[in-house]
Amino acid sequence: MATAAITAHVHSQAISTPAFRRIRARDVAIALLLGLLCLLVYNANMRSITAADSYAARYLPFSIWQNHSLTLNPILTTVAQGRKPPATPEKDGTAHWILKVGGDRYVSKFPIAVPVILSPFYLPAVIYLNHHGADPLLFDQVARIMEKLCASSLAAVSVGLLYLLLRRRTDEGLAAILSLLYAFGTTTWVISSQALWMHGLAQLLVVATMLLLTGPGTALRVVLAGLLCALIAANRQPDTILAAGLGIYGLWWAGRMRPFFVLSGMVPVALTLAYNLMIVGNIAGAYALHVRPGDFNHDIVGGIAGLLVSPTRGLFVYSPFLLFVPIFCRRVVLERSGRGLTIAIGCAMIVQVSFYAMIDWRQGISWGPRWLTDMLPMLMWMLPPVVKALSRNGRVAFGLASLVAISIQTIGAFWYTGIADTPIVTAHGPGRMRPAWDIHNAAFVAELSHPHVQADLIVDLDGNIDAVNVLPVGQGTGGGAGRQLEVLGWALTNSHSPSDVAVLIDGQWGAATREFFARTDVEKAMGHASPAGWRVTIPIDQVGPGEHLLAVLVRATEGGEPRLMKQTSFVLAPHNEALEHVTDLPSAGRRARQILASHQQAGGYWLTSYTSATRFEQPRQEMNTYLNAVMLDVAGPVAEAAGASDMLARARQFLAAQIEPSGLVRYHGRPDAPTIGTLGCAITPDSDDTALAWRVAPSEKSELLQPALAMITQFRRPDGLYKTWLAPRDNYQCLDPGRDANPADIGIQMHIFLFLEQVDKPAARSLCDALSKKAGDDDIWVYYAGAPLMISLRLAELEKAGCLPQLPRAQLRTDIPGQEIWLRAADQLGQLESHAGSYATYRRTAELLTDIAADDFSLMSHTPPLLYHNDLTATVKRFYWSQDFGYALWLRLYFENERMLSTLPCGSGGPEQKCGEK
Structure with missing residues (x-):
């Protein structure tokens, strides 16, 4: 039915000249300035807001250059970040973002379009590392910097392209204002620009495809549009719905050249299927191997409400100015310019929101409505006719909503640590969604309880694990304690004492310390007087005999990102020191x-x-x-x-x-x-x-x-x-x-x-x-x-x-x-x-x-x-x-x-x- 509506409308467009404006050199210059401004602001917090979803994308481009491999095997230790990869394909490890597939191959749980597409831009960093050696700490530091630069660049380019897209249907001033709202009043800032989630590339692909579809249908544009449209689906499977909406419109737009549109789209599809079949071993990809019954949500209406208006995940809460789109949807549809495209993407967005509502819509530990980030360019496309039709009071309300959105996203960029999401994602049982409706759990409220997070993007981490000792019963902390593991070492971040050091055993939390003491040997060797020594003891009576992985994570600042300093293994002998038998x-x-x-x-x-x-x-x-x-x-x-x-x-x-x-x-x-x-x-x-x-x-x-x-x-x-x-x-x-x-x-x-x-x-x-x-x-x-x-x-x-x-x-x-x-x-x-x-x-x-x-x-x-x-x-x-x-x-x-x-x-x-x- 939606296809018929589009076809009926676009047939009338085929008779007359399209109403879209042509892009001028001045528009390109303004787009470049907007992109540069966004790039500066996105990096102003000097930190990454990352998650396990982006670990593979952070490190895999280096492995593509150095090891010519799409698997994680050559960089498994680094990608695992101190956690334990799964031992078999059937079992999960503590590094849940890594999957083991046939042939002892380890792969990312998520699609690899992001690291593959970005790998050419990593060449200077690869050359730098080849010149300065293969120190793991230096590698990690460079990888984190590259992740932030690439993520912020993807987001900044999408802002510039969005401006060009909006210029096709509105004036310079409104296009610039809406582009800045997209940049700083949505999750484009806190999600896409801060780490290599799949969302940043998704937004760029969506806005680039729309920009092509609103221009003349030349052969080159048709080929590029088909390629980008298919890449949207290859990058992130749920975005297949958005790609379908764009593809339906694109088939009409391409006219007689639609075979080129289809054939170019088959290229990323074929490459994705080849990766899934030859490396992952599943046609649907690695993520399909990880779906569990608990991932689904049976309250569809509640899911839609949660995605749109819940205080912790609601799109219209974190970006309230977008609420003007559904409120004035009639005005959006009546706009003759681009009506066919508007209807196509509108239907796609409705289907995608409904799809997400059938899943556990809490979205893990992440800022706000992360899942709906990919459709933001489509929503922004619909705003120009709405804003133009607003009365004076309506524009005041729109302005206030925009200021609220920018304020909320600013909190995320400088305060968000993920702690606020803990009560949301850890809730279980019939009322598991209830914490997501508690305004006190909203990240823009809860995260303000602590100071803003200090910059920790560029951290020169030094340290070592000096000793791992198994203490017999009675010799550990507490005098009469059972067997304990004593771990000794030192750590410095930017020549100062870190915020804390945590020790993991087999990827599980062991213990942590914030106390550091002077180490004269470190002071002499490093030339710095900050306390660097640390000691951690961990009860190990519940740890079985055999070889175990021990990893040390260090944070430079309170609320900052933990960094893998070093990991080692230790062997725990059977506990021969039996408990005393009761005789009296x-x-x-x-x-x-x-x-x-x-x-x-x-x-x-x-x-x-x-x-x-x-x-x-x-x-x-x-x-x-x-x-x-x-x-x-x-x-x-x-x-x-x-x-x-x-x-x-x-x-x-x-x-x-x-x-x-x-x-x-x-x-x-x-x-x-x-x-x-x-x-x-x-x-x-x-x-x-x-x-x-x-x-x-x-x-x-x-x-x-x-x-x-x-x-x-x-x-x-x-x-x-x-x-x-x-x-x-x-x-x-x-x-x-x-x-x-x-x-x-x-x-x-x-x-x-x-x-x-x-x-x-x-x-x-x-x-x-x-x-x-x-x-x-x-x-x-x-x-x-x-x-x-x-x-x-x-x-x-x-x-x-x-x-x-x-x-x-x-x-x-x-x-x-x-x-x-x-x-x-x-x-x-x-x-x-x-x-x-x-x-x-x-x-x-x-x-x-x-x-x-x-x-x-x-x-x-x-x-x-x-x-x-x-x-x-x-x-x-x-x-x-x-x-x-x-x-x-x-x-x-x-x-x-x-x-x-x-x-x-x-x-x-x-x-x-x-x-x-x-």
């Missing part, structure tokens, strides 16, 4: 401490396991602040006796660091933590974890306490209880709330009471009174209705503080198999702390400890303590367990029992009891 209670205590130390992560935290049912089967892991706070609570009183002081100090330091400038704490820690996206998400701050952290690991910045208290108080209910989430419902992040979107849970009230007891006793008394009135109500048993262990432990602490809420006895029991023994442990601990000790109590406690420690604590492997669960009225049920908490509780009970024994008078155990006997 003292040996059980040593084993428990040893396991706790080995489980503690390099950052000082322990991980929590969770399941989807009340059975400890197929557990998954996450990092949360809750477990680490209660670990400090439980093990803290016996830390010295248990030999756990060092590890608890590290946990306390970690927990204190999770207190944000607002004074609040999030369940998964700070949103910029390295664990976000893998072991948690950027969740909304909550009163529970804020109270827990401040109670056991208060921040050194005491001025943050009052804002935290004020925020918690702000969410106090009229009945005196405190809500969980410290944000309005519309601002929730990474949450799947239940029937009550913001409940006041009994366990949380206990934690807040214990916190207030330290900092605001009157408020604590008020909360105790409120809790006593509501303790039996079902609506406050949200997270502990089937997991009473923590409640039982907290009751003893509340009693010490003089708060005695009467809880229903039924709520303190559980029917979950294996949990009764942990409730007995909590009761026994309460008896020990009641100062009513006896030898009988000691013997009962020792028997319980023996039962838990039996068979080397085998109980932990199948029934560890169940600490809590999520709101069971939510769409997904989760139950949270911790073996480490079980070991900590065992140590607490054991050493409290020994302490009680030491206070008992001789002979109180009966006539057979002798002084000193147990």
